[in-house]
Amino acid sequence: MDKFIIKGPVRLKGEVIISGSKNAALPILFASLLTEEPIEIMNIPKLKDIDITIKLLLYLGVKIKKKDSIEIDASNLYKYRTTMDPFAENLIKSIRASIWMISPLLVRFGKIKIPLPGGCLIGKRPINLHIDGLRKLGAKIYVKKNYIIGYIKKKFKGSCIIMEKNSVGATISIILAAIYASNITIIKNPAKEPEIKDLINFLNTLGAKISGAGTNKIIIEGITKLKGGCYKIISDRIETGTFLIAAAISRGKILCKKTDPKNLAIVLEKLKNTGAKIKTGKNWCSLDMKNKRPKAIDIITGPYPYFPTDMQPQFTLLNLIANGISTITETIFENRFLYVNELVRMGANIFLKKNKVCCKGIKLLSNAEVTATDLRAAVSLVLAGCIASGITIVNNINYIDRGYEKIEDKLSSLGAIIQRIKSE
Numbered sequence: 001m002d003k004f005i006i007k008g009p010v011r012l013k014g015e016v017i018i019s020g021s022k023n024a025a026l027p028i029l030f031a032s033l034l035t036e037e038p039i040e041i042m043n044i045p046k047l048k049d050i051d052i053t054i055k056l057l058l059y060l061g062v063k064i065k066k067k068d069s070i071e072i073d074a075s076n077l078y079k080y081r082t083t084m085d086p087f088a089e090n091l092i093k094s095i096r097a098s099i100w101m102i103s104p105l106l107v108r109f110g111k112i113k114i115p116l117p118g119g120c121l122i123g124k125r126p127i128n129l130h131i132d133g134l135r136k137l138g139a140k141i142y143v144k145k146n147y148i149i150g151y152i153k154k155k156f157k158g159s160c161i162i163m164e165k166n167s168v169g170a171t172i173s174i175i176l177a178a179i180y181a182s183n184i185t186i187i188k189n190p191a192k193e194p195e196i197k198d199l200i201n202f203l204n205t206l207g208a209k210i211s212g213a214g215t216n217k218i219i220i221e222g223i224t225k226l227k228g229g230c231y232k233i234i235s236d237r238i239e240t241g242t243f244l245i246a247a248a249i250s251r252g253k254i255l256c257k258k259t260d261p262k263n264l265a266i267v268l269e270k271l272k273n274t275g276a277k278i279k280t281g282k283n284w285c286s287l288d289m290k291n292k293r294p295k296a297i298d299i300i301t302g303p304y305p306y307f308p309t310d311m312q313p314q315f316t317l318l319n320l321i322a323n324g325i326s327t328i329t330e331t332i333f334e335n336r337f338l339y340v341n342e343l344v345r346m347g348a349n350i351f352l353k354k355n356k357v358c359c360k361g362i363k364l365l366s367n368a369e370v371t372a373t374d375l376r377a378a379v380s381l382v383l384a385g386c387i388a389s390g391i392t393i394v395n396n397i398n399y400i401d402r403g404y405e406k407i408e409d410k411l412s413s414l415g416a417i418i419q420r421i422k423s424e
């Protein structure tokens, strides 16, 4: 795994162009398996998880042309590839998003056998809600010896599904299965994330009949065939929030361009509470700390529209150097604090109590050699290196390449002194 050598402390300031949303692009790419007509998707970010997804689509027989946009033709899939060879199995095990192969392949071929998906080690990452949802739509599906095995005789049958808890992934699996179902599917208590809305907008562009995105009830009217079409992915709200934090913790100022501030309203609200000056426009948002130290604030993560768990490590870092005492409560994932020990090595005054992390802000972190444990922890350790005094080494930074496009270029353009050391 590569590492970053970072020299701090620096003030991060300037402009950054936000890339397309990883968590919108991934389900949309798997959803492209549902149509036999050509589609073109714009604003897909260049990330490791996207590359792995494209390799999986190619393995299944999808024809893909990569230009600025991505052209996809899923008309001729390899029907026999409902069980995977070791090459495909390794790809499937490396990302969480591969779970979204199940619904389209059951729709197209009526059977599937894939290994359990991968994903960041931030909790157990169960898939019971995916399984329950697809069973309610008529699939025979179960997990055996770390494989997911599924069959469906003909078509999925529409049903009313009440989600026992908010799940982005399971909501997506159910939507993808219900597109061609006989009659109507209703999902009560679905996830409301902007990435789900983007998937629904994409599918409706291709002729799907889905309503209620972002509400407590999604209604999917089964259709017989999706068309082709063109679609532009929304911007990445978590990348936007990450760069706003980068400026806030270094008492700098930043303008994030090509992003939609409506999708991270609560993050902007919380940043205002730290004393940041926030301005927003139709497709941009800016933060100016006016060289002031942020105020510490309490955060509780929750399903959208509450505070995003994917911004939890970044905000913990802000509280570590803020003025005051604060608590961050993680309610979504049960193991998303692995990075805390690494920050303690940098002098953080922080301790864990069950699903809460309590911080007493200090003025300056000190440099150290630290190791990333997952995507959002990795980027938070890199930002910590930017504001710590001295040379910080962050190991295992390939995690970052999963979710941040050209991270060192974007940070360098803001004034970071950062160098990637490639592993042999």
Ligand code: EPZ
Pocket (backbone or CB within 6 Å): 022, 023, 026, 096, 097, 120, 123, 124, 125, 126, 127, 128, 129, 130, 131, 165, 166, 167, 168, 169, 170, 191, 309, 310, 332, 333, 334, 375, 376, 403
């Ligand atoms: C998606 O993960 C995102 N990943 C995550 O982003 C994000 O943190 C998460 O949604 C929550 O917003 C992608 O979109 C690729 P969930 P997902 O199903 O779908 C439990 C990042 O950093 N659960 O909403 O896996 C689960 O354990 C990544 O970009 C079940 O119990 O999340 C968790 O406690 C990290 N059974 C909660 O629900 C299930 O079958 C929310 O999980 C599924 C989930």
